[in-house]
Amino acid sequence: MIRTSRGDRVRTKAVSAGRRGLGGRFRRSVPLALPVGWGAVAVAWKFGCPLARQPGLPVRIATSIVFLTVGTGLVLGVRRQLRRELARVRAVAEATQQVLLRPPPARLDGLALAAGQLSATRGASVGGDLYEAVATPYGVRIVVGDVRGHGLAALGAVVAVLGSFREAAHDEAELGGVLRRLERALQRHLRERARDEHPALGKGDPEHPVAEEFVTLLLLEVRADGRLAVLDCGHPAPYLLGPRVERLPVGEPLPPLGVLPLPAVLVPHTAARLLPGETLVLHTDGAEEARDRRGRFFGFEAALARSAGRPPEGVVRQTHEALLRHTGGRLDDDVALLVVRNDRVRVPAQPAEPGLRRPRPAPSTHC
Incomplete structure (x- = not known):
């Protein structure tokens, strides 16, 4: 049997917590990866592609469509992330309010x-x-x-x-x-x-x-x-x-x-x-x-x-x-x-059970 010290267990928990934190940050950044990638491609196309620098209406329309798509994707990604965070915050707030x-x-x-x-x-x-x-x-x-x-x-x-x-x-x-x-x-x-x-x-x-x-x-x-x-x-x-x-x-x-x-x-x-x-x-x-x-x-x-x-x-x-x-x-x-x-039921007075004798009155002491 391999025994681990308390310090090792603490370090193991710290490493696990750090990994969970990194995993959580990675999951939160996933919705932004696609629009950011689109933005990088659009910027590279705008400044690195010779075709994008040519004058003319078709090129301008294509450039506008690319940047509009990138901006829309970025806004939708941020909006989706904010909605998820808001849903989590509301769930925590409702649980706290129910306890209070x-x-x-x-x-x-x-x-x-x-x-x-x-x-x-x-x-x-x-x-x-x-x-x-x-x-x-x-x-x-x-x-x-x-x-x-x-x-x-x-x-x-x-x-x-x-x-x-x-x-x-x-x-x-x-x-x-x-x-x-x-x-x-x-x-x-x-x-x-x-x-x-x-x-x-x-x-x-x-x-x-x-x-x-x-x-x-x-x-x-x-x-x-x-x-x-x-x-x-x-x-x-x-x-x-x-x-x-x-x-x-x-x-x-x-x-x-x-x-x-x-x-x-x-x-x-x-x-x-x-x-x-x-x-x-x-x-x-x-x-x-x-x-x-x-x-x-x-x-x-x-x-x-x-x-x-x-x-x-x-x-x-x-x-x-x-x-x-x-x-x-x-x-x-x-x-x-x-x-x-x-909703309590009022119980009426119960009559005496049969076979039980009532106590006799005390005899009179008057002559």
Whole structure:
């Protein structure tokens, strides 16, 4: 048996990687080889062939055809290469965006879920909106938020908030503890951005003042009995689709994260329930503030009423289609929807089994 040292293995891997890199560069240069070869032949023919230097219209036409063919081939080769590179970049971007804003599971602890987002940035499937739903020992916990602004510039805050929520939702027994973890994660992100954009030795104001960045957020917990616990940080209240469409009460709203510190005591609002068969629609403000070319607002509540009775994925799809028709496909802000339907079955009280005696009442002690 021949044993190889670690250094040999490292050098072997380096050589293999170098060969793969050379092979990749060679494959990328193949589409350009043909037009470059044509160009070399055309230049050699123009300056080395005596016939090409002779005057006359036929020679000029032939020379023009040769150079036009070469130029067309070169443009097509470059275009094909750019399209391949763009396809690879889009595939990587879509995979990254799916990991960042992953779709929720279709069913989660007896709840049916569906979500979707429309980005105002062309070519991006995520922007400044965020959502997530996880099953925990304390109930199904859901977050929906909206970072100030939209598009790819807001992804840093989205990553900070979602990453913190995915851990805190399982670790914190109280919903208020989850919200404080999100606040601390956003503060760390803003401090890091401040150091990057406006270092101590730099001069002038940062291009995007961090002091103006904040996140509106709705934190919700669906407990086993359908009772809802809600903490609202300046976010639009969700809609409840039951016998009619109505706003869900969320209690006194808190300031958005990043604007003011949270109060010392956080008490979730627990006066509402999600009964079996009812649907809850959480959204960002882009759904209610979307306008058409005449400046008319989108009838979000009416669109939800038309989709009542549909499954969650049907509510998301029909609402998005109505929104795109109203705006002509031109959105000024990102739009995120997360729809939750309670599919838990309410079990009625069971009668006592036959043969089991009911306990006798205690005898009276009165004379």
